[in-house]
Amino acid sequence: xxxxxxxxxxxxxxxxxxGKYVExxxxxxxxxxxxxxxxxxxxxxxxxxxxxxxxxxxxxxILRETGTRMSILRKIGLPFLVYKINRRKGIAVGFFLFxxxxxxxSSMIWRIDVIGTEKIPKSEVLNAAEQVGIKxxxxxxxxxxxxxxxxxxxxxVDDASWIGIKFDGVVVKITVVEKVRSEQPKTEYPRHLVAKxxxxxxxxxxxxxxxxxxxxxxxxxxxxxxxxIIGPEGEPNKQKLVSAQGKVWGEVWYDSTISIPLRQEVxxxxxxxxxxxxxxxxxxxxxxxxxxxxDEIKNYKTEENQEYLTIRNHQWPIGWKRKDTLxxxxxxxxxxxxxxxxTALEIGRKDLINKVGGESKIKGEKVLQQWVEHGKVxxxxxxxxxxxxxxxxxxxxxxxxx
Amino acid sequence: xxxxxxNFKRKAAKALDLPSDIITDLPRLTxxxxxxxxxxxxxxxxxxxxxxxxxxxxxxxxxxKGEGLTIRMILSEELFLxxxxxxxxxxx
Numbered sequence: 001x002x003x004x005x006x007x008x009x010x011x012x013x014x015x016x017x018x019g020k021y022v023e024x025x026x027x028x029x030x031x032x033x034x035x036x037x038x039x040x041x042x043x044x045x046x047x048x049x050x051x052x053x054x055x056x057x058x059x060x061x062i063l064r065e066t067g068t069r070m071s072i073l074r075k076i077g078l079p080f081l082v083y084k085i086n087r088r089k090g091i092a093v094g095f096f097l098f099x100x101x102x103x104x105x106s107s108m109i110w111r112i113d114v115i116g117t118e119k120i121p122k123s124e125v126l127n128a129a130e131q132v133g134i135k136x137x138x139x140x141x142x143x144x145x146x147x148x149x150x151x152x153x154x155x156x157v158d159d160a161s162w163i164g165i166k167f168d169g170v171v172v173k174i175t176v177v178e179k180v181r182s183e184q185p186k187t188e189y190p191r192h193l194v195a196k197x198x199x200x201x202x203x204x205x206x207x208x209x210x211x212x213x214x215x216x217x218x219x220x221x222x223x224x225x226x227x228x229i230i231g232p233e234g235e236p237n238k239q240k241l242v243s244a245q246g247k248v249w250g251e252v253w254y255d256s257t258i259s260i261p262l263r264q265e266v267x268x269x270x271x272x273x274x275x276x277x278x279x280x281x282x283x284x285x286x287x288x289x290x291x292x293x294x295d296e297i298k299n300y301k302t303e304e305n306q307e308y309l310t311i312r313n314h315q316w317p318i319g320w321k322r323k324d325t326l327x328x329x330x331x332x333x334x335x336x337x338x339x340x341x342x343t344a345l346e347i348g349r350k351d352l353i354n355k356v357g358g359e360s361k362i363k364g365e366k367v368l369q370q371w372v373e374h375g376k377v378x379x380x381x382x383x384x385x386x387x388x389x390x391x392x393x394x395x396x397x398x399x400x401x402x
Numbered sequence: 403x404x405x406x407x408x409n410f411k412r413k414a415a416k417a418l419d420l421p422s423d424i425i426t427d428l429p430r431l432t433x434x435x436x437x438x439x440x441x442x443x444x445x446x447x448x449x450x451x452x453x454x455x456x457x458x459x460x461x462x463x464x465x466x467k468g469e470g471l472t473i474r475m476i477l478s479e480e481l482f483l484x485x486x487x488x489x490x491x492x493x494x
Contacts, residue, residue, distance in 0.1 A: 027446040030478050039473035041452040 011053040011077030018046040019068035028062045053079060109138050110170040117176050120159050125176060128156040134165070134172055190241035190395035193226040195219040199250030199389045209244030219250065219389075228395050241395055250389040251363065254352060258379045260344045262335045262372070267301075272327035280306060280319035290323075299328045340377040341370065348381055360387035427460045431490070439466065439483040439490075447476075455483060465491040 017025065026049075029036055034055040040048045051059070053075075063070060085092065112129065114122045129135065132152045133143050143149060146165055153174070154163045162177040193209070201217045210227040213219060225248045231239035276290030303326065308319035335343070349362060362385055369380035415421075421430075432440040441457065441464070448463065449456040455471055457464040471485035 023447045023450055026450070026476065030476055033478075037473070037475050039450065039476065041450065041471075047450075 007050075007052070008077045011075070011079035012050050013053060013056055013075050014048065014050055014073040015070045016042065016046045016048050016073050017063075017068050017070035019066065021066045022047050022068055025062060025066040025068040028066060029059075032058070032062065034058060034062075048073065053077065104139075106170060107140050108170060109134065109136055109140060109172050112136065112172045112174065115173060115175045117178065119178055120157065120176060125153075125157055125160075125163075125174060128153055129172075129174060131156060134174075140167060188243040190228045191243050192224050192228045192393045192395060193244045193246060193248065193390040194393045195221055195223045195225055195248075195250070196389045196391040197221050197252055199252045199387075201225075202249045202251055202386055204246060204248040206244070206246035208242050209246065211246070213248070222393075224393075225390050246390065247388060248390040249386055252356075252385050252387055252389065254356075254383045254385060255368070256348060256352065256381055256383070258344045258348045258351075258381065259376045260335075260340050260347070260379075261376050262337070262340055263375060264333055264335055266331050266333070267328050268331050270327045270329050274325045276323045276325070278306075278321035278323065280308065280317075280321055282317040285321055299330065300325050301328050302326070337372065337377060341367075341379060344377060344379050345381070348379070348383075352383055352385070356385055356387050360385050429459050429464065431464075433487070433490075436468075436487050437484060439487055441481045441483065443479055444481055447473075447481075457481070461494065463493045465489075465493065467491070 019025070026036070026039065035052045036049050036055075038048075038050045042048050059070075062068075112126060112134065114125045117125060132149050134149065134153075144152075146167075150163055150165050153165065154160055157163060157176070159179050160176045161179040164175040164177075166173040166175070198218070198220050201213050201215050201219060203215060204211060204213060204225070206226045208226075210230050212224050212227050219225065226244040226246045228242050228244040229239050230242055274290060276287055278285040278287050280286075303324045304321060305323075306319055306321040309316040345365065345367075349365070352362065353360065362383055364384040366382045367379055368382050369378075371378050427443055429444060430442040432442075434440075443460070444464070445458040445460055447455070448458050450471075450473065452471060453467060453469060455466045455473075457466075466483065466487060467489040468485050468487040471483060471487075473481060474484045475482040
């Protein structure tokens with residue numbers, strides 16, 4: 001085997017030879033130190049011998065001396081293989097070029113996606129990107145650092161508050177977050193500010209227009225608070241129409257009835273529980289632990305905890321679920337009337353704030369009536385609330401008159 | 403003179419208890435089954451065919467007959483033969 005490997009590495013030829021004195025040729029060959037082996041007589045009376053490549057070129061004088069002729073049957077070994085590969089250099093070069101080309105093409109930008117633009121035209125972002133070097137056909141390695149690119153791009157697109165660039169193979173994803181511009185002020189049209197509801201004025205600020213009110217004045221719904229007509233009264237020619245602006249705070253009253261049962265119900269955990277485990281495969285859960293015994297727990301609530309296997313931000317459809325069944329007991333307790341009233345008032349305040357809006361403030365509350373009926377406490381409460389009461393009223397009719 | 407040297411060699415080999423083929427040029431044949439034959443101290447191939455190998459020795463000839471004979475290896479004094487061997491004949 002070792003011999004064979006040795007022959008193979010240095011290469012050998014299989015020869016066939018014929019002539020009258022082949023035996024003499026063999027004797028001479030071995031005398032002069034040529035390495036021959038596997039000598040065989042072939043069917044056609046020719047000899048087949050194997051010979052090392054390096055000895056092949058010393059063969060000629062011996063052949064001539066003995067009048068033996070020969071031809072090569074096969075060439076075997078590494079030197080011939082190398083020669084073959086060398087002759088097919090084209091293929092090797094082609095393969096190398098293919099790899100190079102593949103690498104080059106895959107390091108080019110072939111698509112640019114712009115995500116998140118609504119008002120900014122995509123072409124603007126693309127133009128800006130081209131300025132910093134991101135365009136179809138550009139090599140990725142020639143671009144600047146990602147942070148610099150993002151910074152440059154953000155600078156050249158005015159309306160973007162943030163621009164993110166992500167390379168995804170040959171695709172560049174440009175994510176644009178647009179600046180949220182404050183809404184354009186509404187087109188101003190002549191208008192009054194009138195009262196939304198009946199109230200007592202607490203304070204007001206008029207930015208534009210003529211205030212028609214005074215503090216502590218009672219106004220009814222629809223009364224003009226700030227007029228959109230400015231100028232001396234009674235002289236229509238000198239008057240001007242404006243869009244009244246301002247804020248008017250008034251004291252408003254609400255009456256509401258609140259009821260609350262005296263018997264309160266609370267759920268309490270008894271501490272009795274049962275845990276089951278599941279293996280998650282895709283959408284399916286297979287229970288593997290915690291069978292039976294469910295009947296012992298009558299009133300219960302369940303808590304589930306599930307987790308999927310995540311490797312390098314990739315979630316696999318395999319996971320584990322733990323389900324706890326906890327026994328629940330209902331408990332009742334009786335509120336005293338005093339406690340009930342306290343709770344009811346709290347609830348009432350919350351409800352009111354929800355109804356009139358967050359900017360309002362409850363100035364005072366007064367229990368008008370309080371009675372118990374069918375196990376419930378009823379409260380009639382009077383609230384005083386400070387809230388914004390102005391409402392816009394267009395002046396279209398008057399405009400045409402003027 | 404030649405005869406005297408040969409005589410001395412033989413005697414020396416005997417006295418030193420050495421195999422006589424090392425000192426003298428006698429052929430040494432090693433046969434493994436009937437398929438492999440290892441021959442040392444031959445003096446060249448006289449004839450070789452599928453069924454016969456005739457070797458020259460220092461004194462005489464060695465004729466090996468068989469079937470499908472192949473010379474697996476041949477050096478100037480050694481020879482390794484393979485094939486089914488039927489007959490070995492020595493001619494003085």
